[in-house]
Amino acid sequence: MVKLKALLGVLAAACMAAPAAAELKPETLTMVELQDQMQPHWVWVNDVSFTHMIDGRAYLLDADTGAFLGMVSGGMAHGVLQIAPDARSFAVPSTFYSRGSRGERTDVVTFYDVKTLQPGPEVVIPPKRFMSLPFLSSMPTTDDGRFSIIYNFTPEQSLTIVDLAQKKFVxxxxxxxxALAYPTGPRSFFMQCQDGSLQSATLDEAGKVTLGAVSKPLFALADPANEKPLRIGPKTWLFFTFDSQVRAVDASGPTAVVRETWSLLGKGEEGWRLGGLQPVAYHAPTGRMFALMHAGGRDTHKDPGTEVWVYDVRTQKRLQRFKLDRPASSIAVSGDADPRLYLVLFGDPNLEVLDPASGRKLRTIGGLANEMTVIQPSPVGRAAGAP
Incomplete structure (x- = not known):
């Protein structure tokens, strides 16, 4: 007992002799602003947050430095960003529930500027937007940047139109x-119908949609086209079938027609397939198309690519192919004269940045998320009139 008292006395004396802890000063929070326009190698990557879907978001990255520039929330089953043609602002169609994952549903289009990434005005829209793994044709904008076109599926199908200039529901x-919407000009687009035909449509100055003529069925039911075509001109889209056949669709007339048909495959390559969530990319200045390809059966069109095959769209010839050190489910390319090729794999937290001329990896931007899907490069640097 005597020893215990002595020990306690020593400890008490030591505590009394110790200097007082320095008072913690409040940390000053600061806001860093970006440039007011996206740069040519800035790129947005969607994180659909598949395992916690109420928390979708998109990341803004600098592909030249590997810097993480910012993030915006997209709510439940986040889709894509509607980036203005001048790359200074963007809108985000989003869904929220009053109790997180349940309760009253509210759908909105939220407006942001690039400089601060802070949410601005919101427009409430019908709570019907199509929610799935995202793809670009579910909510595009008109070529002039005036109107937002949002595809609805309840399962009744319809389109919601928002005036982006006046920030109002039309x-x-x-x-x-x-279903879906594929722009073909400042105020025109077409939709994909269940029998393989295409429905044309236009918007007037107020944003009212008028349906036009319907084409004859353009794709065989035995080899249907997927819902992820590639735009290579103001009114030209390349559709891809499950057997990796290409249908060049021209929408310049009253109804869409197939102008050319060709194959991604050469002799002895019948076992290869196009696949992925965002399987093709187009570089307008060079006319080159980049396709994610893999060896697989006929119904593996959603599987990621193990190689990138590069084509000259004008000649329909393959120029090169290069193997990837890991598969990729989405691919995109910047639109400038010194382009970067972007790749992500659903289930992997990295964005890969490659030299599209050689396939050489330039850098990996890691630590992002495991459920990245759509890649949206900056519109800055694209050729005039390019998609």
Whole structure:
């Protein structure tokens, strides 16, 4: 007991002799602003947050430095960003529930500027937008950047139109069983219908949708085209079938027509398939198309690519192919004269940045998320009139 008392006395004396802890000073929070326009090698990557879907978001990255520039929230089952043609602002169609994953549903389009990435005005829209793993044709904008076109599926199909300039809801328009939207000019687009035909449509100055003529079926039911075509001109889209056949669709007339048909495959390559969530990319200045390819069966069109095959779209010839050190489910390319090729794999937290001329890896931007899907490069640097 005597020893215990002596020990306690020593400890008490030591505590009394110790200097007082320095008072913690409050940390000053600061806001860092970006440039007011996206740069040619800035790129947005969607994180659909598949395992916690109420928390979707998009990351803004600098592909030249590997810097993480910022993030915006996209709510439940985040889709894509609607980036203005001048790359100074963007809108985000989003879904939220009053109790997180349940309760009253509210769909909004939120407006942001690039400089601060802070949410601005919101427009409430019908709570019907199509929610899935994202792809670009579910919510594009018109070529002039004036209107947002949002595909709805309840399972009734319709389109919601938002005036992006005036930041107001225009209306909801039935689409008679046809889906998605593929722009073909400042105020025109077409939709993909269940029998393989394409429905044309236009918007007037107020944003009202008028349906036009319907094409004849352009894709065989035995070898249907997927819903991820590639735009290579103002009114030209390349559709890809499950057997990796290409259908060049021209929408310059009253109805869309297939102008050319060709194959991604050469002799002895019948076992290869195009696949992925965002399987093709187009570099307008050079006319080169980059395709994610893998060896697999006929119904593996959603599998990631193990190689990138590069084509000259004008001649329809393959120029090169290079193996990837890991598979990729999405591919995109910057639109400038010194382009970067971007790759992500759903389930992997990295964005890979490659030299598209050689396939050489330039850098990996890691630590992002495991459920990245759509890649959206900056519109800065794209050739005039390029998609």
């Amino acid at each position: 209306g909801e328009f039935a689409t008679a069983g046809c």
